[in-house]
Amino acid sequence: VILSVLLACPLLGAAALTLVRSGRLADVLHLAAALVTAGSAARLALEVWREGSVAGAAWGLRADALSALMALMVAGIGLVAGMAVPSYLRIEQQNSLLEPARAASFRPLYHLFVFTMLLAVTTESIGLMWVAVESTTLASVFLITLERTRPSLEAAYKYLLICSVGIGIAFIGTVLVYYADLRQPGETQQALTWSGLLVAAPRLPSRVVELAFVFLLIGYGTKAGLVPMHTWLPDAHSEAPAPVSALMSGVLLNVGIYALLRFKTVTDAAVGPAFAQGLLLAFGLASMAVAAAFLWTPRNYKRMLAYSSVEHVGLVCVGLGFGGIWGVGGALLHMVTHALAKSALFVLAGRVMQRYRTAEVARVRGLRHAMPWTGAAFLAAILALVGLPPFGLFVSEVMILRAGFAGGHGWAAGLALTLLVAVFAGVLRAANRMLHGRRPDDVATGEAGASALVPVGLNLGLLLLLGVAFPAGLAEALARVVRVLGLGG
Amino acid sequence: MSPAPTPGLFSHLVSLLAFAVVTVGFLLLWRQSLPARLRLFAAQSVILAALAAAMAAFTDNVELALVAAAILVIKGWGIPRILVRVAPAHPRPTGPTRSPAGLLLGGGALVFVAYAVMLPVAREAPLPTASGLPLALATALNGLWLCVTARRALTQVLGFLVFENGIFMLALLATYGLPAIVEAGAFLDLLAAVLVLKVMLGEIHESFQSSDVDRLRELRG
Numbered sequence: 001v002i003l004s005v006l007l008a009c010p011l012l013g014a015a016a017l018t019l020v021r022s023g024r025l026a027d028v029l030h031l032a033a034a035l036v037t038a039g040s041a042a043r044l045a046l047e048v049w050r051e052g053s054v055a056g057a058a059w060g061l062r063a064d065a066l067s068a069l070m071a072l073m074v075a076g077i078g079l080v081a082g083m084a085v086p087s088y089l090r091i092e093q094q095n096s097l098l099e100p101a102r103a104a105s106f107r108p109l110y111h112l113f114v115f116t117m118l119l120a121v122t123t124e125s126i127g128l129m130w131v132a133v134e135s136t137t138l139a140s141v142f143l144i145t146l147e148r149t150r151p152s153l154e155a156a157y158k159y160l161l162i163c164s165v166g167i168g169i170a171f172i173g174t175v176l177v178y179y180a181d182l183r184q185p186g187e188t189q190q191a192l193t194w195s196g197l198l199v200a201a202p203r204l205p206s207r208v209v210e211l212a213f214v215f216l217l218i219g220y221g222t223k224a225g226l227v228p229m230h231t232w233l234p235d236a237h238s239e240a241p242a243p244v245s246a247l248m249s250g251v252l253l254n255v256g257i258y259a260l261l262r263f264k265t266v267t268d269a270a271v272g273p274a275f276a277q278g279l280l281l282a283f284g285l286a287s288m289a290v291a292a293a294f295l296w297t298p299r300n301y302k303r304m305l306a307y308s309s310v311e312h313v314g315l316v317c318v319g320l321g322f323g324g325i326w327g328v329g330g331a332l333l334h335m336v337t338h339a340l341a342k343s344a345l346f347v348l349a350g351r352v353m354q355r356y357r358t359a360e361v362a363r364v365r366g367l368r369h370a371m372p373w374t375g376a377a378f379l380a381a382i383l384a385l386v387g388l389p390p391f392g393l394f395v396s397e398v399m400i401l402r403a404g405f406a407g408g409h410g411w412a413a414g415l416a417l418t419l420l421v422a423v424f425a426g427v428l429r430a431a432n433r434m435l436h437g438r439r440p441d442d443v444a445t446g447e448a449g450a451s452a453l454v455p456v457g458l459n460l461g462l463l464l465l466l467g468v469a470f471p472a473g474l475a476e477a478l479a480r481v482v483r484v485l486g487l488g489g
Numbered sequence: 490m491s492p493a494p495t496p497g498l499f500s501h502l503v504s505l506l507a508f509a510v511v512t513v514g515f516l517l518l519w520r521q522s523l524p525a526r527l528r529l530f531a532a533q534s535v536i537l538a539a540l541a542a543a544m545a546a547f548t549d550n551v552e553l554a555l556v557a558a559a560i561l562v563i564k565g566w567g568i569p570r571i572l573v574r575v576a577p578a579h580p581r582p583t584g585p586t587r588s589p590a591g592l593l594l595g596g597g598a599l600v601f602v603a604y605a606v607m608l609p610v611a612r613e614a615p616l617p618t619a620s621g622l623p624l625a626l627a628t629a630l631n632g633l634w635l636c637v638t639a640r641r642a643l644t645q646v647l648g649f650l651v652f653e654n655g656i657f658m659l660a661l662l663a664t665y666g667l668p669a670i671v672e673a674g675a676f677l678d679l680l681a682a683v684l685v686l687k688v689m690l691g692e693i694h695e696s697f698q699s700s701d702v703d704r705l706r707e708l709r710g
Contacts, residue, residue, distance in 0.1 A: 127675075130675065131675060131678055134675075134678040134679075134682070135678060137682070138678065138681050138682060138685060141685060141689075142685075145689075145692070148692070148696070150696050150697060153689065153692055153693050153696060153697075154693070156689060157642070157686075157689050157690075157693060160682065160685060160686060160689065161636075161645060161646075161649065161686065164649060164679070164682045164686075165633065165636065165649065165652065168629070168649075168652055168653060168656050168679075171656050171660070171675065172626070172629065172656055172659055175656070175659055175660045175663050175664060176610065176663065178663070178664045179610070179613075179663040179664055180613070182616070182663075182664065205613045207609050207610065207613065208610050208613050211606065211609075211610055
């Protein structure tokens with residue numbers, strides 16, 4: 001039942017928001033929908049914690065520990081980014097960059113977008129998951145073109161075309177998995193489910209499974225932003241309105257990784273872990289390298305954050321490639337910590353953009369004077385993002401690197417570490433330029449719409465908690481998710 | 490649902506239709522005029538529908554017959570009609586065209602790639618339709634090839650549609666149709682993607698005064 005509630009919340013929210021299109025009531029409805037969705041996700045996580053897994057009433061919905069973690073992430077970041085929406089829309093309208101009619105279509109699409117992501121992570125059927133992941137693209141494409149600027153149209157067109165092709169390639173992979181499971185021509189089969197596939201995995205023909213995984217890696221890897229299929233990502237993530245960027249960088253990429261994780265588990269069971277690990281390691285390191293090359297001298301801070309997402313997705317894949325409890329557990333934790341840091345940063349970047357009216361690093365000066373709170377939070381979130389203690393990303397990065405050095409992947413771990421250091425230098429240099437220096441005279445001081453800072457503070461607090469305390473329940477929760485992935489007994 | 494009654498005839502028919510789809514795909518690469526390409530795309534979709542119908546007839550599968558009808562109506566008739574209507578607004582960009590010889594050569598190479606990838610897979614299962622699997626992948630790859638070599642956005646969309654035909658063909662041949670909900674969802678999703686792309690083309694044209702892909706170069710670095 002809780003699964004149906006979880007999925008119904010954003011849908012009902014979207015429906016209600018198409019009726020109530022503007023004004024205070026729309027904002028209240030929007031926040032209520034986001035809040036109730038996050039609440040149901042928390043409830044779901046609690047039930048999964050107690051019972052291991054929760055089955056839905058219909059549609060083949062089912063949530064195990066991994067689904068619960070993902071749902072919690074989607075709904076949680078959906079709430080955080082959602083809290084920044086009202087002030088974002090208000091300021092854009094004040095600056096007359098946004099027509100009221102378009103602002104009104106923003107909120108329903110936002111909740112539809114959240115719905116498609118939640119469906120993707122809670123369905124048992126690999127076909128339905130494919131449909132849901134494709135729908136995430138369709139739901140989010142008009143969010144990117146909210147302001148109808150030329151760059152945003154170009155970005156949305158690239159995003160739609162490249163991701164549709166990518167998802168088409170994932171469809172080929174899905175069909176091949178289905179084909180591998182086909183015993184008799186014309187035989188009726190039950191819809192392919194994760195649990196059914198895991199049982200069947202050992203008898204699946206290994207060549208077909210390997211080929212299917214390659215297609216799936218390219219396909220869902222496109223959604224996740226892996227190099228060389230990442231080319232849409234910096235455009236889409238930098239041109240989208242800040243709350244949407246936060247959602248896309250924070251969790252949409254993770255939904256792509258979720259799909260890969262599920263298929264990796266099946267592939268591991270069919271042909272052994274070495275095959276998928278090698279591929280993930282190669283794609284992951286390539287992503288980190290390409291991102292690091294850009295991040296050495298970033299000129300546009302929104303693109304900097306977008307490329308940093310490519311880097312972190314790469315690191316997550318490297319962690320999965322190292323394997324073992326430390327590698328996979330570290331990768332999972334890293335998905336969470338990165339989602340927290342990146343969504344906070346995009347919300348903050350949106351505020352900076354609204355004040356300075358530029359996305360260029362060179363033209364943002366004296367941020368800490370112009371917006372003291374935003375500036376301080378920006379600095380803290382950047383420090384968290386580049387992996388400094390005491391924030392959570394430090395812990396997850398150490399876990400991943402430890403898995404690499406201990407697991408005989410010394411060279412790969414060394415390379416990943418080098419790339420992390422390079423990114424560290426580049427990103428900090430850019431942030432430094434933005435924070436200090438003299439504020440341009442035409443830039444006002446003070447904080448407007450400061451309510452958007454509350455969720456940012458929440459994210460930073462969580463990151464601090466994960467970095468300093470590493471709550472006891474967390475290790476157990478991670479271990480349970482890792483077990484779902486067929487590791488650690 | 491029973492196994493195919495006369496595998497010999499059935500698999501010959503499937504191979505024939507699959508070859509026809511690939512051949513039309515090559516004609517599509519070769520012709521340069523957009524209306525001609527759209528007609529060829531419609532023809533390819535009709536053949537694909539015939540393939541689905543043949544499979545439906547040989548396996549007594551009602552769902553497949555519905556799929557065939559949907560392909561015929563939507564991709565053989567609806568989408569080409571929509572695209573023909575927007576075509577005049579997107580004149581061919583000036584400057585050198587892509588050489589048809591180069592396009593065909595690339596397409597031919599992709600057929601080899603498709604065979605290299607899919608033959609081992611086709612040998613794994615005793616399906617009478619397995620011989621068509623490499624041809625389905627070849628169609629999908631040719632669509633992508635059209636997409637990446639396109640100089641205007643409308644041709645890219647057309648390439649995407651051919652790619653889609655290829656993956657539907659693959660799904661048909663490899664699985665005799667996926668479960669109904671997946672089939673319907675996939676079909677609707679991709680249809681929606683095409684419609685959204687079409688809307689976006691209009692907007693791009695409006696604000697860029699052009700739909701040359703070369704003009705879409707503002708976002709760099």
